[in-house]
Amino acid sequence: METKACVLHSEKDLRIENAPLAEVGDDQVLVRIGAGGICGSDLHYYLDGGFGVVRVKEPIILGHEVAGTVEAIGAKVTKVKPGDRIALNPSRPCGKCKFCQSGEQQHCLDMWFYGSAMRFPHSQGAFRERIVAYDFQCEPVGEAVSLGEAACCEPLSVALHAVQQPGSLTGKRVLVTGSGPIGALVIAAARYAGALEVVATDLHDAALKKAVEMGATRTVNVAQAPGLAAGEFTADKGYFDVVLECTGAGGVIKSALPALKPRGALVQVGTAGEVPIPIDAIVGKEIRIMGSSRFHLEYPLAARLIKEGRINVKPIITATVPFERAVEAFQMASDRKAHMKVQLTF
Numbered sequence: 001m002e003t004k005a006c007v008l009h010s011e012k013d014l015r016i017e018n019a020p021l022a023e024v025g026d027d028q029v030l031v032r033i034g035a036g037g038i039c040g041s042d043l044h045y046y047l048d049g050g051f052g053v054v055r056v057k058e059p060i061i062l063g064h065e066v067a068g069t070v071e072a073i074g075a076k077v078t079k080v081k082p083g084d085r086i087a088l089n090p091s092r093p094c095g096k097c098k099f100c101q102s103g104e105q106q107h108c109l110d111m112w113f114y115g116s117a118m119r120f121p122h123s124q125g126a127f128r129e130r131i132v133a134y135d136f137q138c139e140p141v142g143e144a145v146s147l148g149e150a151a152c153c154e155p156l157s158v159a160l161h162a163v164q165q166p167g168s169l170t171g172k173r174v175l176v177t178g179s180g181p182i183g184a185l186v187i188a189a190a191r192y193a194g195a196l197e198v199v200a201t202d203l204h205d206a207a208l209k210k211a212v213e214m215g216a217t218r219t220v221n222v223a224q225a226p227g228l229a230a231g232e233f234t235a236d237k238g239y240f241d242v243v244l245e246c247t248g249a250g251g252v253i254k255s256a257l258p259a260l261k262p263r264g265a266l267v268q269v270g271t272a273g274e275v276p277i278p279i280d281a282i283v284g285k286e287i288r289i290m291g292s293s294r295f296h297l298e299y300p301l302a303a304r305l306i307k308e309g310r311i312n313v314k315p316i317i318t319a320t321v322p323f324e325r326a327v328e329a330f331q332m333a334s335d336r337k338a339h340m341k342v343q344l345t346f
């Protein structure tokens with residue numbers, strides 16, 4: 001059996017072609033993919049052939065933010081049945097390594113993650129019409145939400161994981177730097193987690209408008225008013241309890257520190273490569289710096305929050321394009337000013 005898939009051969013060489021479709025095993029399901037969101041990592045693979053040391057070395061099916069409908073199930077599957085609409089968790093930790101065994105599956109030593117060139121042979125992705133997946137990857141989302149919304153489960157999981165890093169956000173003042181798709185979902189997750197105020201920054205007004213729709217209580221366009229470096233947010237040793245940094249830009253990280261209160265937390269969500277940071281400011285104010293990577297338990301939580309309409313992800317979906325026009329969709333997704341989340345339909 002075969003299925004149509006979006007296969008990246010090398011930088012900017014994305015083709016729709018047939019890919020093999022495995023037999024459905026006892027604990028597996030056949031899923032007809034309905035929607036798939038283009039993520040920053042997909043874009044890096046497409047535009048640059050990878051990021052950092054991670055390079056595309058063989059044809060790879062992109063895509064990890066997907067949802068679809070179960071078409072068939074293996075003999076031992078009880079979690080879902082044919083016809084169920086599901087969000088498909090792209091993450092398959094091994095379950096056996098020391099990190100999986102200690103409940104830190106996001107650090108699995110033998111992780112299979114859809115559409116990732118981190119390992120070789122590459123872990124093939126889910127931008128395809130049909131896929132055979134394991135039952136434990138499926139999270140039913142009911143009938144009330146679109147598969148496009150369900151496909152936002154993965155980035156929402158990333159956001160829900162990030163807001164847990166600094167401890168309780170209840171009653172806290174939170175700054176979210178960068179209101180792209182992840183920033184927007186981090187805003188929603190911070191509100192869900194009980195943040196009193198969520199101030200969002202970005203360079204573009206369109207993104208800030210979305211930030212408000214996602215729950216930001218105030219916005220600052222840092223292109224017009226460079227900084228937080230002056231004014232109320234930096235007076236008296238800072239305003240915010242927590243900064244959730246989603247840009248990965250060195251200058252932004254640096255400019256956020258004066259706005260952080262002593263003993264506040266800087267959660268780094270965006271990847272930044274290597275950037276200089278003012279250590280003395282961190283020492284002087286006893287700032288806690290922490291990273292956030294991927295998710296595990298947050299995926300079923302994200303599915304439930306979307307399913308029940310408790311977090312509305314619709315504002316971030318700015319375009320929906322049939323997968324046959326994937327190249328056009330990837331070009332749209334690279335225009336940060338015009339788009340947040342571009343999704344493919346299958």
Ligand SMILES: [Zn+2]
Nearest residue numbers: 039065154155
């Ligand atoms: Zn993603």
Ligand SMILES: [Zn+2]
Nearest residue numbers: 094097100108
């Ligand atoms: Zn593991």
